[in-house]
Amino acid sequence: MRNAELQIVLLNAAALLAIGLSNVHIAAAADKVVLATNWLAQPELGGFYQALADGTYAKHGLDVTIKPGGPMVNNRPLLAFGRVDFLVGTNLLQAFDAVKQRIPTKVVAAFFQKDPQCILAHADGPLRTWDDLKRAPLIMGNSGRQTFFLWMNAAQGFPKSNLRPYNHSLAPFLNDKNAAIQGFATAEPKRVAEAIGTEPRVFLLADHGWDSYSTVLETRTELIERRPELVQRFVDASIFGWRNYLAGGDGAAAANALIRKENRSMTDGLIDYSRTKMRELELLGAGELAEMPIGVMDVQRVRDFYEQMVQAGMYDAGDVEPEAAVTVEFVTPAADGQ
Amino acid sequence: MSDRIEPARQLRTGRVLRVLAPLAVGAVLLAAWEAIVWAKQIPSYLLAPPSLIAKTLLAEWSTLGAAWAVTLQTMLVALAAAVVIGVTMAAVFASSRALETMLFPYAVMLQVTPLVAVAPFIVLWFNDRVWLAQVLCAWIVAFFPILSNTSIGLRSADRGQRDLFDLYGATRWQKLRMLLAPSALPYFLAGLKISANLALVGAIVGEFVIGPAAEHPGLATTILASQLRQDTPMMFAALAVVSLTGVAVFFLVHLVSWFLLRRWHESAVD
């Protein structure tokens, strides 16, 4: 095993920065791999926990550690810095940003074909349609404001002045029948229902033209070039993980136990709800689970989405070659797909 | 005699040094930083060199400047409130030991409450007036040093000087204005020096934990957004704006302090 580490320590006026570049491993036994995610352990990341818990990663010769994200945690720099090998990204925007900033990372698989990002409104409140939402106080955190809200603002006419701060608490929403709040369609409706008894109205961004993939798997270009077979093994094992996680029955028990252990606020009720919703909303694709081409990406769709974002004013036309943000070599496309 | 002239020259050299020395240190550090980035060919997304940060600062000034103005405003309003409320409370405490004993623990409680924990509630209590909630956060961290220092300062008047005022039948107000206030001034200014930069930190942290005002995001949002968009040079540019503001504020308060105390207080006399 070789481990080259370069440490540069610099004092600047504001802070002491310690930055390290560490390299991945060349080994005969199981390869040590670290996966950083974008949130706390939750069913929306269930496929990865499944592959870890049921030994799929081990069977593929991988010794995997999952490093959860969370509020105030930004795992993204760890990928570029070489501290982790794979990263779960929320949507394609950050992959485009990486290209724009010449950060050598790429999306190698897209697990959610449809973004579960949604806006919630009270079932007994005055907000009944997507257009109603544009007039309502909209509770939204910073990452939403810097990503999908830019599209909502530019392409859908949601005014910035309606934004209200979001601090990972539903309280401000529960308090105000006129308010709308950001959420995951697979989780927040259940949390709202548990708090006030009725499920809220759910408006999926994906149903109104937001066409990003979600829960995308990213890695460094250098790793793709140097160890394509390792990337392939990780992608394959993760796809198995997702297929097994959503298959239902007791197959997911170990993964769910792991999720609950990592994230104490998770309950069986919330987990069941999320798994059901992921199937219902066809987040991983339509049709039979066994034949579903999980993780697949369509380069044309990536191009179209980029074009959409250019029109929303988030990028200049020449900023990014959108196809440079992804590589489709690791996921076998569906028989009918490209 | 030469030693009569020397001190004056030394004085001037001392002042020049005080300005030049930090600048020289800064220049050396920046040069080393730039050199390492170039020599090791560190990509800018890992560590932006100073030249790129400066370039970004100028190129993105329309964004950075607007955010800076917002943060500066939050900071100044919070600091002004900290001065007014801190000094008033200190004056009340100085006039009554009983009130001080009653209220001081609460001032301490306010000081040690973690902002991160209460911020979401503050914004609810303020009925979504985000900017005011940010000001409150910055005020909470900025006001205590002023209260604490001014309180001590108001009690620090010399015993003999108090006797003198009593002897000549000074009123409470005359005593406060002509004796206690000037005695407390150096203490107040020392508190102000701490509070000014705490107000800046508070304004930024407040925006981090409360969220940006919808249409007028400040520097914290710039930093968060540049992190999210992986725009490292922009993030460093925003941090540079914060640092430079902090240094400028510090020197400004230092200058005011020096001007007010230069004739009589040991701390300000060359």
Next chain:
Amino acid sequence: MSNPPRRIESPLVEINDVGKSYPSGVVALEGFSMRLRDGEFVSLLGPSGCGKSTVLRMIAGLAKPTSGGVRTTAGVGSLGCVFQEPTLLPWATVWKNVFLPLRLRGVSGGEAKTQVDGVLELVGLGEFAGAYPRELSGGMKMRASVARALVTQPRLLLLDEPFAALDEITRNRTNDDLRRLWRQRRWAGLFITHSVLESVYLSTRVLVMSPRPGRIVEEIAIDLPETRSAETRTSSQYVELCRRVSQALEAAESAYV
């Protein structure tokens, strides 16, 4: 109340059988009586800790007796006080420091100008009106403090060991100045000191106090000539008076050992 006959001047200060004790149990004064008339310069001489400063603070109204009576016909307006320390306000110029007692009475700077300038000339600080206290020597600070006490043209000047911290040369010179000022203005002076030489040189009368609890044990009239100078300090009459005062002081102390 009937006015006393003009012939016997009503005492400016009258202290009758005063006691002073502190909550700690320390008894500072017991059976202390004294009188001070207009135009007198009286020294209160005693070992340190005998309560002489307490007497001064009582006359100034800064402390109250536990028993007995302190009466003074010199009201707040006609009282000046020089403390052990110069107690100048460091943030104010010499001029403003001297102006302070008048300012506290509501006199404007313009109205006070002649008076302040005059008293600064009197103590020889005319050129230092614009200086800050930290720029002055110890002796100059004390003179500024005296000027401040005199600016209200008091009938009674209380001095609490004002020159104790000065070196002997400066101290002698300052005493000469003080004596000159007294002769020019004729305020009544009460001078607290533990220096025999100083008390004899300055006073018309020396009151010797016992150690704590303090009271007057001996009164010695100083019948030196009006005009006193360096020569006075070497005259046999001065030396003799100093010897008598010293003996009285020693007798008072030994009685308590």
